[in-house]
Amino acid sequence: MDHKSPLSTLLQISPISLILGFFLVLPIGTILIVSFWDYNDFSFFPDFVWTNYSDALGSNVTYKTYLNTFWYAGLTWLFTFLIGFTVAYFLAFHIHTTRWQIVLFLICTIPFWTSNIIRMISWIPFLGRNGVFNTMLQSIGLIDEPLEFLLFSDFSIVLAFVHLYALFMVVPIFNSMMRIDRSLIEAAIDGGAHGWQMLTNVVIPLCKPGIAIGSIFVVTLVMGDYITVRLMGGGQRASVGVMMWNEISLLLYPAAAAHAVVLLAVVLIMVSLIVRVVDLKKEL
Amino acid sequence: MHKKRPASFYWLTAFFGLFVLFLYGPISAILILSFQGPNGGLTFPMNGFSIHWFFALFGEQLVGDFETSFLRSLQLGLIVMALTVVISLVTGLAFRKKFFGSNLLFYTTVASLIVPSILVSLGIGLIFNIMDWEVSWTTSGLGAHLTWTLPFGFLIMIAVFNRFDKSYEEAARDLGASNWQTICHVVLPIIGPSLIGVALFGFTLSYDEFARTLMTSGVKNTLPLEIFGMTTNVTTPTLYALGTLTTFFSLFMILTAMGVLFYLRRRQESHGSDAGKGV
Numbered sequence: 241m242d243h244k245s246p247l248s249t250l251l252q253i254s255p256i257s258l259i260l261g262f263f264l265v266l267p268i269g270t271i272l273i274v275s276f277w278d279y280n281d282f283s284f285f286p287d288f289v290w291t292n293y294s295d296a297l298g299s300n301v302t303y304k305t306y307l308n309t310f311w312y313a314g315l316t317w318l319f320t321f322l323i324g325f326t327v328a329y330f331l332a333f334h335i336h337t338t339r340w341q342i343v344l345f346l347i348c349t350i351p352f353w354t355s356n357i358i359r360m361i362s363w364i365p366f367l368g369r370n371g372v373f374n375t376m377l378q379s380i381g382l383i384d385e386p387l388e389f390l391l392f393s394d395f396s397i398v399l400a401f402v403h404l405y406a407l408f409m410v411v412p413i414f415n416s417m418m419r420i421d422r423s424l425i426e427a428a429i430d431g432g433a434h435g436w437q438m439l440t441n442v443v444i445p446l447c448k449p450g451i452a453i454g455s456i457f458v459v460t461l462v463m464g465d466y467i468t469v470r471l472m473g474g475g476q477r478a479s480v481g482v483m484m485w486n487e488i489s490l491l492l493y494p495a496a497a498a499h500a501v502v503l504l505a506v507v508l509i510m511v512s513l514i515v516r517v518v519d520l521k522k523e524l
Numbered sequence: 525m526h527k528k529r530p531a532s533f534y535w536l537t538a539f540f541g542l543f544v545l546f547l548y549g550p551i552s553a554i555l556i557l558s559f560q561g562p563n564g565g566l567t568f569p570m571n572g573f574s575i576h577w578f579f580a581l582f583g584e585q586l587v588g589d590f591e592t593s594f595l596r597s598l599q600l601g602l603i604v605m606a607l608t609v610v611i612s613l614v615t616g617l618a619f620r621k622k623f624f625g626s627n628l629l630f631y632t633t634v635a636s637l638i639v640p641s642i643l644v645s646l647g648i649g650l651i652f653n654i655m656d657w658e659v660s661w662t663t664s665g666l667g668a669h670l671t672w673t674l675p676f677g678f679l680i681m682i683a684v685f686n687r688f689d690k691s692y693e694e695a696a697r698d699l700g701a702s703n704w705q706t707i708c709h710v711v712l713p714i715i716g717p718s719l720i721g722v723a724l725f726g727f728t729l730s731y732d733e734f735a736r737t738l739m740t741s742g743v744k745n746t747l748p749l750e751i752f753g754m755t756t757n758v759t760t761p762t763l764y765a766l767g768t769l770t771t772f773f774s775l776f777m778i779l780t781a782m783g784v785l786f787y788l789r790r791r792q793e794s795h796g797s798d799a800g801k802g803v
Contacts, residue, residue, distance in 0.1 A: 263670065357752055
């Protein structure tokens with residue numbers, strides 16, 4: 241029994257199709273086209289040249305920058321996964337009332353709805369030369385000189401990433417865990433599984449979809465990031481986003497476009513590797 | 525029934541506590557430091573206690589263009605919120621059955637989340653540049669924000685409708701309700717709370733959006749762009765004062781959303797069933 245005509249479906253999907261068509265698909269198409277254009281000191285113009293790609297892929301700087309960005313993504317993934325899994329496990333299996341689950345879940349979620357930039361800035365009083373950590377460590381006599389590596393370093397960048405994106409791991413993993421049939425856990429325990437065995441043989445395999453979705457979020461956010469590396473690295477650290485943004489601010493659009501296409505390809509490859517584990521659509 | 529809690533419970537509780545401290549610690553430091561005395565700096569210790577830096581924000585030597593950029597972000601956020609709610613809802617309704625191209629549209633929407641924001645920004649900027657249109661927060665900026673908020677709203681609606689019990693609708697139709705009546709009087713009240721959630725996502729994601737706005741807002745900055753500009757040239761606690769204000773504003777919006785949710789639930793409970801009460 242279906243009352244819907246194809247026309248009403250068409251009407252319903254046209255707003256989102258038009259918006260994504262014009263502001264997502266078309267822009268990416270434009271980037272693809274412009275990546276073959278040529279440019280001089282003043283402007284960029286239609287052409288068909290491969291120089292933007294040969295410049296991008298022929299430069300050692302590009303590879304170093306990618307390695308650096310992978311390093312950030314890898315570390316951020318590892319820490320957000322460990323934290324996200326533990327927090328989700330606590331909420332799903334150790335909190336037994338729905339009311340408390342909702343309360344604690346909201347406590348984790350609220351920062352996500354506030355400004356990322358403010359959340360980054362908020363580390364400055366902690367990590368600076370005269371920041372909370374250095375003062376604390378000095379006063380208990382652990383160090384004599386303030387630690388310089390805390391702020392404007394790889395350390396502060398990864399710390400900020402973990403701080404910003406841990407929630408993207410917590411939510412999908414928690415979601416997966418809540419769907420695990422509790423009788424499976426009981427069966428495992430009845431079958432003699434210890435805590436650790438239950439974790440590795442029952443919980444983790446059943447959480448794979450959640451882990452995959454969280455990983456996609458974290459990896460793509462870090463790979464395309466510009467502002468965290470710029471702000472927390474004090475302008476001294478490189479990432480793919482920062483490299484692209486430097487070209488954009490020099491108005492070298494075709495060069496930036498070529499880098500954008502490469503970045504998109506890299507991100508899509510990473511996502512498709514992760515998606516192999518999971519059927520996304522089933523998870524909703 | 526009280527079972528003895530395993531030792532792991534206490535370890536995990538401690539871990540969770542540390543996580544909450546990690547989430548909220550830094551922002552509370554900003555909150556405290558924004559009340560620095562007039563001679564205070566960007567780090568502890570507190571050098572007196574005042575609201576000097578809040579005045580500096582609004583005062584004569586205005587630091588940046590905070591007020592207009594806030595109003596701009598507020599307006600943009602509300603527009604994005606309204607559009608996100610309506611469009612996600614109608615798209616969600618369409619997705620309750622398969623149609624030609626539904627997979628394509630689904631994956632395009634998911635792609636909108638996955639594509640690095642800097643690409644969206646660059647691509648829209650390029651189109652406007654090539655067409656010789658002027659980028660502005662009301663056109664290119666609005667579109668860029670929607671590419672970020674719509675997927676969230678859409679995925680929430682898909683999840684909601686996947687769990688939606690269709691027998692309510694069938695009952696309404698059996699009782700002679702038209703399509704429109706079914707949606708207004710049956711579907712919308714049931715999914716109302718989720719729509720509040722979509723609205724909250726729509727507003728806050730737009731209000732805080734940075735990367736997709738970077739090349740698409742034109743000469744007029746939104747608040748996050750303004751704050752980012754301040755981080756490079758403001759070296760006083762004014763920055764923290766601004767952080768405190770916008771965070772409180774975000775919290776206000778979150779609490780409003782939760783208040784509405786709570787109200788809806790209460791109303792639903794009290795109106796829950798009129799079975800046996802006659803008409």
